[in-house]
Amino acid sequence: MEIGISTFLEATNDLTTGKAVNHAERLRHAVEEIVLADQVGLDVYGVGEHHRADYAGSAPAIVLAAAAAMTKRIRLTSAVTVLSSDDPVRVYQAFSTLDGISNGRAEIMAGRGSFIESFPLFGYDLHDYDELFEEKLELLLAIRASEKVSWRGGHRPAFQNLGVYPRSVQDPLPVWIASGGNPESAVRAGMLGLPIAFAIIGGMPESFAPLVNLYKEAAARAGHDPAKLQIATHSHGFVSDTTEQAADAFFLPTQAQMNVIGRERGWSQPYSRATFDAARSLRGALYVGDPEYVAEKIILLRKNLGVTRFFLHVNVGTMPHKETLRAIELLGTKVAPIVREELARLEG
Template sequence: MTGTALQLGLDTFGDITRGSDGELLSAAQTIRHIVDQAVLADELGLAAFNVGEHHRREFAVSSPEIVLAAIAARTSGIRLGTAVTVLSSDDPVRVYERFATLDALSAGRAEVILGRGSFTESFPLFGYDLHDYEVLFEEKLDLFSRLLTEQPVTWEGTTRAGLADADVFPKTEGGLTAWVGVGGSPESVVRTARYGYGLMLAIIGGPADRFRPFVDRFHRSLETFGHGPRPVGIHSPGYVAETDQQSWEEAYEHFEVMNNTIGRERGWPAYSRLRFQHDVGPEGALYVGSAETVARKIVDTVTMLGADRFDMKYSTGTLPHEKMMRSIELYGSVVAPLVQDMLASH
C-alpha cells in the first residue's frame, strides 16, 4: 500500500432495475435512484462513489458526469468518479473540461477512471473504427495526460486533430485525480505506470491472487519511469445482506440475468447455482454474503494485493433499489468498520 488507510467505495453501472411490482423501471427512475444511493453512501462516510458509462439498453447511464454533478449538489464528503470513462470513443479535451467542471461543483472531489470499456457500442455510435481500438486509447491517454498539467498543450496524433499551444478551461483548484481501469493485461499495467496514473484493477472473475504479478509489475514500472508511489484499487461485484444465505438467495437471480444477457452475445455457457457458489467462495470474485463474510474477503484480497482502495460494484442486473439501499447501508455501517478493525489487527 502507499501508506494511507484503506478506502472503501462503491461502483454502479446504473443497471435498469425492477420495481416492487416486478416490472422494469424506466431509465429515468433508475438514474434518480442512483443519486439517492450516492447520498446514502456519503452519509455513511464511504470514500468514493463511481458511475459507469454505457450505451446499451441494460444500463441507464450514458453521461456519468451529469449524474455525478447532481450527486455533488447533494453530498459533501464522498469522492465522485467514473467506472469507467470510455476514453477511446471520447475526446480527451472534452473529458478534461467535464471533469474539471465536476471538480468545481464538488469542491475538489472529482476523479476520473479512464478505460477502454468492456463493451464496444460506443465506437460505431461516435464514429470510431474498432480496428483502431489500441491506437485510440494510447493516443488519447497521452493527450489527456498532458491536459492534466493544466498548462498549454502542443500535441500531434493520428486519431484527432493536433493541438498547438492550446489552453483548456476551467482550471481546477487542486488538480484532477485520475486512474486507469485495467482488466489484467501486462501491457496496460505498464502503460498506466508510464503515465503515472493510479491503477484500478477490475477483478470480476477468478481468484484475486492471480493479479499479484500485475501489482508487482506496476510498482516496478513506476520506479523505472521515475514516478513516486501511486495507489492500487480493486473493483469487484458484491452484495451484502444480514446472512450469507439471505444474500445468496436475494442476489443470485440478478447475477444470473446479467451473466446470461451478456453471455448470449459472447458465447458463454448459461450461468448456474454451482457457478455462483464458486464465485462467492474464497476463489471467486463475488463479494456476496453477510457483513462479516464480505469484510473478511475484502481484507484477504487487499492484504494479498497491497491495495489502497476497494470499490464494490453493488448494482447487478435487475436487483431492486430497496435491496441495493440495504446493501449499501450494511457495507458502510458494518462492513467498513469490520474491515478497518481486521486490518488493524494484522
C-alpha cells in the same frame, strides 16, 4: 484503505414484474445511493459509462454532479470513462466542472471499455482500439498538466496553444487507469505513475498478484515510488443482514444479466447457481454475504494484493432499490469499520 461502490446504472428487466426499469428512475435512484453512501461514511462512488439499453450511465459526470452538491466528503469517479471513443478535451472539462461543484472530489478512471457500442456510435474504427486509447490518454494528461496545450495526433483535429477550462480544483485532477487484467495496461499505468484499478469479476483475486508486481516494477523503472502508488479493485457483490439473504437476493438478477452478456460474447455455458456459489467462496471473486463475511474477504484481498481501494459493484442486474440502499448502508456502517479496525491492528 478506501471502500466504495461502483455501478453501471443497470436498467434491466425487473424479474418480479418482467418490465425494464425506467432510465430516468434509475438515474434518480443513483443520486439517492450516492447521498446515502456519503452519509454512511463510504469513501468513493463510481459510475461506469455504457451506451446500451440495459444501462443508464452514458454520462457519468452528469450523474455524479447531480449528487455533488448534496454530499460533503465522498469522492466521485467514473468507472470507467471510455476514453478511446471520447474527446479528451470534453472529458477534462466535464470532470473539472464536477471537481469544482464538489470542491475537489472528482476523479477520472480511464479505460478502453469491455463493451464496444460507443465506437460505432461516435464514428471510431475498432481496428484503432489500442492506438486510440494511447493517443487520447496522452492528450488528457497533457491537458491536466497545463492550462494551454498544443496538440497534433492521428485521431483528433490539431490545435495550437489553446486553453482548456475550467481548471480543476485538484492539481492535478486524479486520473486512474482501468484494466480488466491486461499486462500492457499494468505496465502503461506503472510507467506513467498513475493509479490503477483492476476489474476482478472471475477466478481468484489472488491471481492478479503478478499484474500488481508488473505494475510496481514498471513504476520503479520509470522512477516512481511503488510505495506511493494506489491500487484499486472492482468486484461484483452484495451485502445483506445474513449471507443466505445476500446470496438469494443477488443470484437471480446476476444470472439474468450474465447470461445476456454470455450470449453476446459466445460463452459456452450459462451462468449457474453452482458457478455463483463457487465464486462467493472465500477465495472467489464475488463479495456476497453478511457484513462480517464480506469484510473478511476484503481483508484477504488487502493481504494478497495490497490494494488501497475496493469497489463493491452493486448491482449486476436490477434489484429492488430498497435492497440496494440497505447493502450500501451495511457496507458503510458495518463492513468498512470491521475492515479498518482489523487493518489498523494488523498493519499499525
